[in-house]
Amino acid sequence: MDRLFSASVLCRLVRINLPTVLLVACVAVVLLGSPRQAHAQLSKPNIVIIFIDDMGYGDVGFNGATVPKTPNLDEMAKEGMKFTDFYVGCPVCSGSRTALMTGCHYQRLNVAPVLFPNSKQGLHPDEVTLADMLKGAGYATACIGKWHLGHLPPCLPTYQGFDQYFGIPYSNDMWLDPANKLSKDIVLREGITLEGLKAGKTGGRNKVPLMRDEEVIEYPADQSTLTKRYTEEAIGFMTENAKKNKPFFVYMPHTMVHYPLAVSEAFNNPNKAMITNAIEEVDWSVGQILKAIKDLDIDDDTLVIFTSDNGAALGTSAPLRAKKFSVYDGGIREPTVMRWPGVIPAGTVCHELAATIDMMPTLAYLAQGTLPTNKIDGKNILPLMKGEKGAVSPHETYVLWHKPGTVRSGKWKFYPWQEGQGGRQNAPSKIPSDYPVQLYDTEADISETTNVAEKYPEVVKRLQKAYDDHVAELKANNRPTAQLQRPKSAEEPTKPNNKKAKPATK
Numbered sequence: 001m002d003r004l005f006s007a008s009v010l011c012r013l014v015r016i017n018l019p020t021v022l023l024v025a026c027v028a029v030v031l032l033g034s035p036r037q038a039h040a041q042l043s044k045p046n047i048v049i050i051f052i053d054d055m056g057y058g059d060v061g062f063n064g065a066t067v068p069k070t071p072n073l074d075e076m077a078k079e080g081m082k083f084t085d086f087y088v089g090c091p092v093c094s095g096s097r098t099a100l101m102t103g104c105h106y107q108r109l110n111v112a113p114v115l116f117p118n119s120k121q122g123l124h125p126d127e128v129t130l131a132d133m134l135k136g137a138g139y140a141t142a143c144i145g146k147w148h149l150g151h152l153p154p155c156l157p158t159y160q161g162f163d164q165y166f167g168i169p170y171s172n173d174m175w176l177d178p179a180n181k182l183s184k185d186i187v188l189r190e191g192i193t194l195e196g197l198k199a200g201k202t203g204g205r206n207k208v209p210l211m212r213d214e215e216v217i218e219y220p221a222d223q224s225t226l227t228k229r230y231t232e233e234a235i236g237f238m239t240e241n242a243k244k245n246k247p248f249f250v251y252m253p254h255t256m257v258h259y260p261l262a263v264s265e266a267f268n269n270p271n272k273a274m275i276t277n278a279i280e281e282v283d284w285s286v287g288q289i290l291k292a293i294k295d296l297d298i299d300d301d302t303l304v305i306f307t308s309d310n311g312a313a314l315g316t317s318a319p320l321r322a323k324k325f326s327v328y329d330g331g332i333r334e335p336t337v338m339r340w341p342g343v344i345p346a347g348t349v350c351h352e353l354a355a356t357i358d359m360m361p362t363l364a365y366l367a368q369g370t371l372p373t374n375k376i377d378g379k380n381i382l383p384l385m386k387g388e389k390g391a392v393s394p395h396e397t398y399v400l401w402h403k404p405g406t407v408r409s410g411k412w413k414f415y416p417w418q419e420g421q422g423g424r425q426n427a428p429s430k431i432p433s434d435y436p437v438q439l440y441d442t443e444a445d446i447s448e449t450t451n452v453a454e455k456y457p458e459v460v461k462r463l464q465k466a467y468d469d470h471v472a473e474l475k476a477n478n479r480p481t482a483q484l485q486r487p488k489s490a491e492e493p494t495k496p497n498n499k500k501a502k503p504a505t506k
Contacts, residue, residue, distance in 0.1 A: 044137065044367050045340060046238070046302040048250045048289060049130075049359070051100065052282055053093070053146060053171075053258040056312025057320050059279055060335045065316075068276040072287030073337065076306065080339030081348045081385065085442075087355040088310055090402055091324055091331035093148050093171060096309040096356070097253065101129045101149065101160070103360025103378035107401055107474045110481045115148060115170060117177040118493040121481035122150015123160065128372035130360060131161030134249045137369035142237045143167065144230050145253040152179055152484040158213050162251070166233045168208045168221055172255050172262075176202040176209050176219060179490035183215040190220055200491030206260050223262035226255045227278075231285040235292045242296040247367070252289075256282055259314060275314045290339075300341050303366070307336040307356070321448040322427035327406040328448055329413065330427065338385055345387040352393040353408055354381045375477060397463065399470035407463045407470075411443040412456075414463035419451060437464070 057063055061070040062077035089099020095106035095113040101123070102109060111123055123129075131141040142164040143157040150156065151169035158165055169180075178200045188194065192203055197219065207220035234250050241248040256262070257278040267281040286306060293302050310324050310331055311317040317330030324331055338344055357378035364371050365380050379394035397409040404417040404425050415438035420426055430449040439453035439460055453460050 043301060044139070044247045045343075046242075046248050046250075046293075046298060047134065047139075047363060047367070048234075048238075048293075048302065048304045049100075049252065050286060050289065050304070050306045051097075051145070051251070051253040052306075052308040053254055053256060054310065054313040054315070054324055055257055055279065055282070055308035055335060056315045056317035056323065057330065057333060057335050058318035059257075059312060059315040060283075062337065063335050064319075068272075068279040068283070070279065070283040072283045072290065073306065073335075076286065076290065076304070076339050077337045077347075079341065079346050080304075080337050081344050081350055081387065083336040083338065083350045083354055083384075085351055085353045085408075086307060086334055086336035087332050087353065087398060087400075087408065088308070088334055089355065089357055089400070091310045091326055093146075093309060095402065097148055098123060099377075100309075100356040100359060101131075102127050103357050103372075103376035105357065105377050105401070105474060108375070108377065108478050110478050111149070113402065115150065116495070117151060117170065117174050118495055119150075120484055122152070122155030122484055124480055124482040125154045125159045126482075127160075127479070128360075128374070129160045130363060131157070131249060131251065133161070133360065133364055133369040133371070134367055135161045135163070137364075137367040138247060139367065140237070140241045140244075140246050140248045141251075142234070142249070143251045143253070144233045144237070145251075146171065146255050146258075147253070150482065150484060151177060152486060153214065155482055155484060156211075156214055164237065165211060165213050167230065167253070168210055168226070168255055170208070172208050172221075172223055172226075172258055173206050173260060174208055175205055175493070175496050176207065176216075177490075177493035178202065179484075179486045179493065180209055180211070181215045182219075183212070183217045186216055187218040189218070189222065192219055198491075200494070202496070204496040223255065223260065224264055224268075226262070227281045227285055228264045230254060231288050234289060238289075238292060238298075239296060242298050253309070254282055254285070257313075257315065261314070279315065303338065303340040303343075305336075305338050305359070308334040310334075319447050321429075322425075325424040326427060327400055327402055327404070327415070327425055328427050329442065329446075332400065332406075340385075344385050348387050350384050350387075352384050352391070353395050353398055353410075354384055354393060355395070355398060358394075374479065397466040397470075399467055401467075401471050401474060405467055405471070407467050408442075409463055409466070411441055412459055412463065413440045413442050413448060414438065414453075414460065414467070416464055416467050439463070 061074040088096045090096040094115045098106040098111045143162040145167040148170045209216040210218040210221035261274040261278045263277045313324040320330035322328035322330035358381045361380045383391035407414040433451035440448040
């Protein structure tokens with residue numbers, strides 16, 4: 001139909017003898033629209049996802065923080081769209097990353113909420129990740145940072161659609177599994193020897209391997225350099241592919257600001273809390289990424305998404321209730337900005353519910369990629385991102401079955417359990433309630449202080465059913481993890497006996 005219409009217009013223009021230059025211009029406009037419009041509709045955008053570890057809702061200036069200072073993130077919010085109600089799939093590491101990478105709730109794929117160096121399973125390589133989907137659509141793909149979905153084959157990033165990997169395979173407070181393959185050129189630090197590593201003498205907790213692709217290239221990693229080195233690696237990858245005019249996907253799950261905190265010399269200010277220093281270096285990294293994108297003249301071609309894997313551990317999730325580990329909003333509602341000049345309207349705010357599980361269908365649509373044939377849980381949120389008039393959340397209910405669980409629906413947040421129960425799910429309330437379930441109006445009560453479940457029994461009934469149906473469906477339709485492949489000669493990854501030190505604040 002479009003071609004027929006264009007041909008008709010061309011014939012009419014020829015009959016009235018318009019000058020050739022004007023003719024060509026008119027046909028181009030008919031065929032393509034404006035240059036900006038044509039680009040946005042026809043090209044595959046570069047995609048950069050910056051995924052911070054343990055950064056809370058209140059740790060950034062665009063959500064009201066005055067300490068630390070986050071000028072680059074604040075500028076990104078001015079140039080893009082801030083999401084006030086953006087959720088992750090789990091209040092801890094591996095479950096959250098599963099949801100982002102696959103568009104599935106982590107229970108559907110049987111991934112543990114947190115994987116350890118002595119875990120025996122990881123994300124199954126048969127599952128379609130964002131990298132798998134985008135690679136199939138012609139993208140170059142790189143994972144730079146903390147993976148945490150399986151530290152041995154067949155679960156490493158290079159088995160999951162990524163062309164390249166550079167980073168640490170799990171949280172930076174863990175330890176080395178002697179089964180990991182060591183590079184011939186490995187850099188050993190802090191008195192560690194090759195003989196000792198082969199004998200399982202890894203040096204204890206908080207010493208983790210830096211990997212390139214499937215080999216350990218440095219042990220223990222110098223954590224003070226990680227934010228800077230990740231940034232340099234990402235810029236190098238973007239530059240290489242921009243020169244080739246090849247679309248790229250950079251997944252950048254930072255190690256910081258997870259404990260133990262570490263920063264480069266330039267950000268190691270002894271007069272500030274270390275968490276402040278770490279957040280400010282992450283902000284610097286975001287600024288460097290955005291600057292590189294502009295310098296490469298691919299700004300209009302690049303979607304950048306910034307968010308966190310769960311709520312604050314050492315920072316703050318204020319004004320939300322609770323922090324990391326909790327399914328109260330402070331554990332799963334994250335500081336989020338998306339930027340794509342000409343497509344995402346600058347200086348806008350989205351108050352609709354969206355989530356990391358939505359990245360798979362949304363990015364598949366943008367990249368003209370193929371969605372998994374297996375069931376996923378995410379929805380396309382592009383209308384929200386583009387600020388379309390009347391766009392609403394595609395989620396009537398967003399259910400998280402993590403420990404005692406929760407449901408978000410519109411302004412309502414429901415918990416099918418009594419306040420004060422659930423261990424780490426708990427957080428002090430200004431107005432405690434002994435009602436058997438909890439319901440909060442997040443618009444009127446963003447800090448979830450007043451349980452109104454007794455006043456709205458029909459809402460409670462509806463959301464309880466949504467929760468029960470969700471749990472039953474996941475139990476009936478889950479899929480397997482993969483068994484990690486360990487060389488028979490490798491020492492067991494026994495958890496070190498040394499106790500984890502208390503987090504330092506300065």
